[in-house]
Amino acid sequence: MDFLGQESFDTQIIFGVAVALLAIGAAVVYLKTTKKSKGCLDPENFKEFKLVKRTQLSHNVAKFTFELPTSTSVLGLPIGQHISCRGKDGQGEEVIKPYTPTTLDSDVGIFELVIKMYPQGRMSHHFREMSVGDYLAVKGPKGRFRYQPGQVRAFGMLAGGSGITPMFQVARAILESPNDKTKLHLIYANVTYEDILLKEELEGLATTYPDQFKVYYVLNQPPEVWDGGVGFVSKEMIQNHLPAPGPGVQILRCGPPPMNKAMAAHLEALGYSPDMLFQF
Numbered sequence: 544m545d546f547l548g549q550e551s552f553d554t555q556i557i558f559g560v561a562v563a564l565l566a567i568g569a570a571v572v573y574l575k576t577t578k579k580s581k582g583c584l585d586p587e588n589f590k591e592f593k594l595v596k597r598t599q600l601s602h603n604v605a606k607f608t609f610e611l612p613t614s615t616s617v618l619g620l621p622i623g624q625h626i627s628c629r630g631k632d633g634q635g636e637e638v639i640k641p642y643t644p645t646t647l648d649s650d651v652g653i654f655e656l657v658i659k660m661y662p663q664g665r666m667s668h669h670f671r672e673m674s675v676g677d678y679l680a681v682k683g684p685k686g687r688f689r690y691q692p693g694q695v696r697a698f699g700m701l702a703g704g705s706g707i708t709p710m711f712q713v714a715r716a717i718l719e720s721p722n723d724k725t726k727l728h729l730i731y732a733n734v735t736y737e738d739i740l741l742k743e744e745l746e747g748l749a750t751t752y753p754d755q756f757k758v759y760y761v762l763n764q765p766p767e768v769w770d771g772g773v774g775f776v777s778k779e780m781i782q783n784h785l786p787a788p789g790p791g792v793q794i795l796r797c798g799p800p801p802m803n804k805a806m807a808a809h810l811e812a813l814g815y816s817p818d819m820l821f822q823f
């Protein structure tokens with residue numbers, strides 16, 4: 544009896560130790576994930592982030608790299624959302640505009656913005672004047688769109704100029720997630736070939752995920768040799784390159800206001816219902 548009693552006592556100790564170890568493990572994982580997912584943004588107050596690198600990509604486009612508080616910090620921006628950036632225009636007046644980082648929370652320690660600077664643009668002026676060491680005031684997350692894996696079967700995307708950045712963020716998140724099989728069909732419109740933003744990155748995604756991600760470029764002024772679309776994005780281009788209206792399909796659009804308006808009319812005429820459409 545004694546022997547059996549000792550064995551049962553030992554089993555209880557082993558069981559107790561195992562439960563304690565499991566609880567400690569779970570607590571460590573919980574603390575790590577909650578710390579990681581907390582992020583550096585405040586939806587109510589602007590926070591300052593230091594510009595640590597500025598890379599000119601073309602005559603009017605630059606990539607701005609901002610430092611987060613520590614080398615393991617994440618920005619904490621949900622997929623499909625953007626940030627508000629505050630600056631001063633040429634007259635010294637305050638200006639606030641939305642921007643979507645091209646980095647995800649898998650990129651730790653920094654976040655990056657690819658900015659197209661327009662000659663007369665108010666916030667463009669602020670970014671043009673920014674030098675390494677300067678701070679940018681940022682508030683967020685912002686936006687009505689929030690991506691959940693499996694929310695649709697296929698996204699159609701209509702982007703114009705710098706309107707590519709929200710699409711790029713959603714596309715990267717989906718394609719880099721091995722379990723997310725959502726299909727992506729992007730039509731990307733620009734004036735000239737040189738205006739195409741994130742071209743290498745988009746080509747990289749299209750090459751790596753040929754069955755999941757398709758891009759069709761449209762240019763107003765194409766080069767001599769060009770196999771993409773020419774002119775403005777037409778109804779026919781949408782019919783040929785985006786998923787047809789139906790269950791599990793959503794069309795996202797982001798571009799200059801005249802393009803957004805023209806695309807809304809094309810999509811309605813093609814039979815997409817309002818619940819299938821989203822404008823960033």
Ligand SMILES: Cc1cc2nc3c(=O)[nH]c(=O)nc-3n(C[C@H](O)[C@H](O)[C@H](O)COP(=O)(O)OP(=O)(O)OC[C@H]3O[C@@H](n4cnc5c(N)ncnc54)[C@H](O)[C@@H]3O)c2cc1C
Binds near residue numbers: 662665
């Ligand atoms: C969700 C969202 C995310 C965005 N993300 C980015 C981003 O990552 N990078 C980025 O560069 N921009 C992005 N934008 C656009 C950005 O918010 C500003 O609209 C843009 O930087 C111009 O602001 P501005 O104050 O310099 O120009 P404004 O003072 O508003 O405009 C002045 C003039 O600039 C020209 N202009 C302005 N916008 C456009 C345009 N879209 N197309 C053609 N001409 C234009 C026009 O001539 C206009 O009259 C995003 C917009 C949205 C809605």
